[in-house]
Amino acid sequence: MARLLDPRGGHTSAGSARRKREKSSFDVSHVRFQYSKMAEVSGLRSKNHFEPNSKSRDPDEGFSGVENVPFCRHKKRPPLARPEDLEEELLPHTMMSNFGKNDSLTPSPDEGIEEDKVQLEEEKARPIQIVLTHEDEHSFELDTAALEKILLQDHVKDLNVVVVSVAGAFRKGKSFLLDFMLRYMHRQDDTWMGGDDDPLTGFSWRGGCERETTGIQVWSEVFVVDKPDGSKVAVLLVDTQGAFDSQSTIKDCATVFALSTMTSSVQVYNLSQNIQEDDLQHLQLFTEYGRLAMEEIYLKPFQSLMFLIRDWSYPYEHYYGPKGGNAFLERRLQVKQNQHEELQNVRKHIHSCFSNIGCFLLPHPGLKVATNPYFDGRLRDIDDDFKRELASLVPLLLAPERLVVKEIGGNKVTCRDLLEYFKAYIKIYQGEELPHPKSMLQATAEANNLTAVAGAKAMYSKSMEQICGGDKPYIAPADLERCHDEFRQHAVGHFRSVKKMGGDEFCQRYQNQLEAELNEAYGNFSKHNDGKNIFYAARTPATLFAVMFVTYVAAGVTGFIGLSTLAALANLLMGAALMALCAWAYVKYSGEFRELGALIDQLADLLWEQVLKPLSEHYMEDNVRQTVVNSIKASLTEQGSQHAKLKTH
Numbered sequence: 001m002a003r004l005l006d007p008r009g010g011h012t013s014a015g016s017a018r019r020k021r022e023k024s025s026f027d028v029s030h031v032r033f034q035y036s037k038m039a040e041v042s043g044l045r046s047k048n049h050f051e052p053n054s055k056s057r058d059p060d061e062g063f064s065g066v067e068n069v070p071f072c073r074h075k076k077r078p079p080l081a082r083p084e085d086l087e088e089e090l091l092p093h094t095m096m097s098n099f100g101k102n103d104s105l106t107p108s109p110d111e112g113i114e115e116d117k118v119q120l121e122e123e124k125a126r127p128i129q130i131v132l133t134h135e136d137e138h139s140f141e142l143d144t145a146a147l148e149k150i151l152l153q154d155h156v157k158d159l160n161v162v163v164v165s166v167a168g169a170f171r172k173g174k175s176f177l178l179d180f181m182l183r184y185m186h187r188q189d190d191t192w193m194g195g196d197d198d199p200l201t202g203f204s205w206r207g208g209c210e211r212e213t214t215g216i217q218v219w220s221e222v223f224v225v226d227k228p229d230g231s232k233v234a235v236l237l238v239d240t241q242g243a244f245d246s247q248s249t250i251k252d253c254a255t256v257f258a259l260s261t262m263t264s265s266v267q268v269y270n271l272s273q274n275i276q277e278d279d280l281q282h283l284q285l286f287t288e289y290g291r292l293a294m295e296e297i298y299l300k301p302f303q304s305l306m307f308l309i310r311d312w313s314y315p316y317e318h319y320y321g322p323k324g325g326n327a328f329l330e331r332r333l334q335v336k337q338n339q340h341e342e343l344q345n346v347r348k349h350i351h352s353c354f355s356n357i358g359c360f361l362l363p364h365p366g367l368k369v370a371t372n373p374y375f376d377g378r379l380r381d382i383d384d385d386f387k388r389e390l391a392s393l394v395p396l397l398l399a400p401e402r403l404v405v406k407e408i409g410g411n412k413v414t415c416r417d418l419l420e421y422f423k424a425y426i427k428i429y430q431g432e433e434l435p436h437p438k439s440m441l442q443a444t445a446e447a448n449n450l451t452a453v454a455g456a457k458a459m460y461s462k463s464m465e466q467i468c469g470g471d472k473p474y475i476a477p478a479d480l481e482r483c484h485d486e487f488r489q490h491a492v493g494h495f496r497s498v499k500k501m502g503g504d505e506f507c508q509r510y511q512n513q514l515e516a517e518l519n520e521a522y523g524n525f526s527k528h529n530d531g532k533n534i535f536y537a538a539r540t541p542a543t544l545f546a547v548m549f550v551t552y553v554a555a556g557v558t559g560f561i562g563l564s565t566l567a568a569l570a571n572l573l574m575g576a577a578l579m580a581l582c583a584w585a586y587v588k589y590s591g592e593f594r595e596l597g598a599l600i601d602q603l604a605d606l607l608w609e610q611v612l613k614p615l616s617e618h619y620m621e622d623n624v625r626q627t628v629v630n631s632i633k634a635s636l637t638e639q640g641s642q643h644a645k646l647k648t649h
Helices: 014-023 025-041 111-122 144-151 173-187 251-262 277-291 323-330 341-353 366-370 382-400 415-430 438-468 475-499 503-530 540-558 563-592 594-648
Strands: 004-005 011-013 126-132 139-142 161-167 217-220 223-226 232-240 266-272 300-308 355-363
Touching: 011 232, 014 251, 025 232, 111 144, 126 251, 126 382, 139 415, 144 415, 161 415, 173 223, 173 232, 223 563, 232 251, 251 277, 251 415, 251 503, 266 277, 277 341, 300 323, 300 341, 300 382, 323 355, 341 355, 355 382, 355 475, 438 475, 475 503, 540 563, 563 594
Parallel strands: 161 232, 161 266, 266 300, 300 355
Antiparallel strands: 004 011, 126 139, 126 217, 217 232, 223 232
16 A cells, blocks of 8 residues: 555555554564463463464564454454554554553453443443333333332342432423432442532433423432441432423323322422422322322321422522521411411311421522533532532432431331332222312313202202192193203203303313203102102002902913913912012001012013003003994994985975
């Protein structure tokens, strides 16, 4: 080659390359010796690449014969480049940084070592999603296998567990905070925050306005911590899906928040700038949703809650940190006599749910953090006030003497127990036992429409009572149906006239519900009216008497002609009808065994509708027809006789 490519972008002449070959002849000999030792260590003893009998195209070339020999015996590699054709900077760093400058050579790993590295990379600690989201169905699923792999490790499964969870609205820095917690758990000393140029790694986080975390994630490494009393505990860090994003329903948000609160010993409620009333109302809704799912309700079902107020802008009123935060929280959660009952109930509910409630005020991390799209968590880009307060916040939660062991029902929970609680709780939220939480507008609209339905139904019932109430006489079924149609139209008109929230489509569902309930009420009024008809009330005994009479006659006739089997069957039916009649009379007299009386009435109605009524109608039709025919014949006969008399005269 006349010219060779320089790795720095230029070219060098062939003569220059030749001079470098001569200069490095001693170094290459040294490489041969070191590389042969490396091959022996790696198990590559089948062939020495640098033996004198190896094939070489040019005795002056440094790596003679390397092109024809596999780099390792597991699978073929591309041939190694010869050093006379490459500059020192292009040689693999896994072999040697600079030939001739270092006396030692770092061996290149073989395939087995590379596979081990891949396996170690897979086992490297990382966030694991244990609660999966199904966005199309708005449902959640527990990844039991992933959670078992974390919690059932031999060294932690029987240890009491400390679960620190961070929850709150989306895009408020929950994952960012958890990554600093990871730094503390790895290095619990004064330098735990790391260097100014160390990027922040751990839970996935980024800037921007779209959500990052979905479902519930836990850190795959369970930290074992020695407490001051000598006991060991397992610490689990949990990240949750942010609430109130554009893809989650209120039920989704409530489920994630409630599930994380139920399974954590410390719940960090991550808020921005202040504690607003809607933040407290959402907390009330989410915690109540969690309390409903618990089998037993204790005085305080949850343990520790920390309000973490991010970007606090009023240090002149309440200074940063836990002292100012607790003073601020005490004022915000204070129950006053002059407060509205709704505001008092929210605060009482929060106090009744948690054994310990605290607050921490955290300043803004700085404009570089908020506006730089390439911010990767380096401390040099974060304001000093934020770093100072963060340095006191994380130990406040995770210092060995501050750790809060998870308890449920007064009993401490191990990692093994926590797995079972996760399984039980997720089944509850996957079922339909719990009511679905709704937005404020939807809940108000439902209450508004239900009130209108109740008012219209009450108006209908009052009108029908005036027509066929308990003290009113029997009314013809046709007249009752006509009144029902009239009163139903008035009730539906009243429902439509009431001002309601939710829109026409939403209100139409409740109008349909009203009409269905009015039809059901009409059925009850109709049955009550039929009960006033003496013939209707006597239908059951009359039917039973008719059955007894028919079977008695049938038994006599069949017995007379010698059909004893049919006669016995007829007598059996007559006896059954007689017993049914006696039982029916006893039920009506005593009021006991009402189910038996209803069954006899149904049987009598069936016999009446299917047998006796058609026969009687057919008999009546025949009688009417015969009567009409006889009347016509009589009239014709009379007219004929009168005509004959006129002719005679």
